[in-house]
Amino acid sequence: MPLVTYEETRSWAGKMAAAVEMKMMPPWFADPRYGHFSNDPSLSEEEIATIAAWAKAGAPAGDARDAPAPRKWGEGWNIPQPDLVVKMPKPVRIPARGEVEYTYEIVATHFALDKWAQMAEVRPSSAAHVHHAVVYIRPPDSPWLRHAPVGEPFTASMLSDPEERRQAHETTSDLLLVYAPGSAPDRWADGMAKFVPAGSDLVFQMHYTTNGEAASDETSVGLVFAKSAPKQRVITLQLNNHALLIPPEAEDFRVEVEGTLPNDAILLSLFPHMHLRGKRFEYDIVHDDGRVETLLRVNYHFHWQLSYKLAKPRELKAGTRLRAVAWYDNSRNNPHNPDPEKTVTWGDQTSQEMMVGFFDVAVPAGMDKRRYFIRHGEVGGKK
Numbered sequence: 565m566p567l568v569t570y571e572e573t574r575s576w577a578g579k580m581a582a583a584v585e586m587k588m589m590p591p592w593f594a595d596p597r598y599g600h601f602s603n604d605p606s607l608s609e610e611e612i613a614t615i616a617a618w619a620k621a622g623a624p625a626g627d628a629r630d631a632p633a634p635r636k637w638g639e640g641w642n643i644p645q646p647d648l649v650v651k652m653p654k655p656v657r658i659p660a661r662g663e664v665e666y667t668y669e670i671v672a673t674h675f676a677l678d679k680w681a682q683m684a685e686v687r688p689s690s691a692a693h694v695h696h697a698v699v700y701i702r703p704p705d706s707p708w709l710r711h712a713p714v715g716e717p718f719t720a721s722m723l724s725d726p727e728e729r730r731q732a733h734e735t736t737s738d739l740l741l742v743y744a745p746g747s748a749p750d751r752w753a754d755g756m757a758k759f760v761p762a763g764s765d766l767v768f769q770m771h772y773t774t775n776g777e778a779a780s781d782e783t784s785v786g787l788v789f790a791k792s793a794p795k796q797r798v799i800t801l802q803l804n805n806h807a808l809l810i811p812p813e814a815e816d817f818r819v820e821v822e823g824t825l826p827n828d829a830i831l832l833s834l835f836p837h838m839h840l841r842g843k844r845f846e847y848d849i850v851h852d853d854g855r856v857e858t859l860l861r862v863n864y865h866f867h868w869q870l871s872y873k874l875a876k877p878r879e880l881k882a883g884t885r886l887r888a889v890a891w892y893d894n895s896r897n898n899p900h901n902p903d904p905e906k907t908v909t910w911g912d913q914t915s916q917e918m919m920v921g922f923f924d925v926a927v928p929a930g931m932d933k934r935r936y937f938i939r940h941g942e943v944g945g946k947k
């Protein structure tokens with residue numbers, strides 16, 4: 565449904581007016597009472613009224629002489645021409661029907677020196693089948709998936725070691741970036757970047773969904789490196805609650821998790837993740853006096869998993885208590901609910917649930933994820 569030229573757009577006028585008046589479009593799910601986000605595409609009341617008035621007037625073309633020049637779309641990447649493109653070396657075959665287990669492909673970077681990625685963009689070759697892609701950075705000293713094949717697709721159930729099968733979905737490796745349809749590439753501010761140590765591998769974790777047509781996919785990630793060594797390193801952290809247990813038919817089931825930041829950090833963005841029963845997700849700071857400050861509340865929609873980038877990055881001191889709260893709708897009123905009679909627990913497939921509050925923070929460039937979790941004066945990471 566391209567809305568690029570007048571001819572293409574005209575017949576959609578009524579639906580466009582309805583979609584923008586109901587605030588269904590452009591897609592944005594943050595409750596406007598909390599936080600300000602630099603990627604908020606919401607239209608102003610005036611813009612909404614303009615579209616509505618145009619539709620009501622019969623979608624007139626206006627004067628052709630006032631029309632803007634046809635828009636030129638960039639070829640290829642949305643980020644500037646990448647310094648490096650890392651592509652999954654072997655295509656993954658996706659069947660026409662059925663559920664596909666998460667598929668992994670490990671690609672060696674062969675970096676002789678440490679690198680800093682300031683921008684990164686994921687490009688699937690078969691976007692219609694990619695439900696999500698997560699690209700992890702596996703440093704050379706990481707034991708994660710060490711017995712798994714490199715350079716070819718595999719799934720957790722193909723691994724012979726049961727411990728590695730379990731580990732496939734759980735890692736402390738940092739994320740390079742996460743992709744879902746509609747998501748924007750990552751571009752970190754000058755002086756901030758993701759660290760890719762020399763000798764790292766990139767691990768692609770692909771979730772494919774079938775749509776009646778078989779296909780194959782070879783996803784790539786494009787990287788633009790920082791021109792000089794950054795002062796800050798961006799790391800992705802998460803607040804998870806694996807112990808969720810959602811009773812059958814529960815309409816508004818609440819699950820929370822809290823964590824205390826071990827060191828200072830600058831909060832950059834928030835990315836809630838749940839599955840089909842996800843209803844609302846919230847990130848809060850719980851202040852010492854008990855006051856709760858909500859940073860973001862999302863009316864969650866599984867098909868629209870967005871990153872919410874803070875308009876003004878927020879400095880958080882060591883000791884800050886961060887809380888994530890998720891609400892689930894396991895009732896039959898939820899049109900996406902695959903089975904309201906089921907007790908739902910944690911799992912990969914969309915018929916199971918997750919509760920993950922990802923958040924990106926900037927920390928001093930010399931800090932890694934492990935060191936970030938060592939609390940002051942407590943060598944060895946003891947609490």
Ligand code: HEM
Nearest residue numbers: 567576578579580581583584589590591605607745746867
């Ligand atoms: C002011 C900007 C926009 C307008 C006027 C608009 C308009 C619309 C309309 C009229 C529909 C069809 C609704 C129906 O069938 O009843 C729609 C659906 C859709 N739009 Fe937009 N849209 C806008 C922005 C966007 C953006 C920025 C994206 C992607 C990031 C997007 C992605 C979609 C998708 C995926 C659907 C299908 C949704 C579904 O079937 O659930 N739209 N939009």
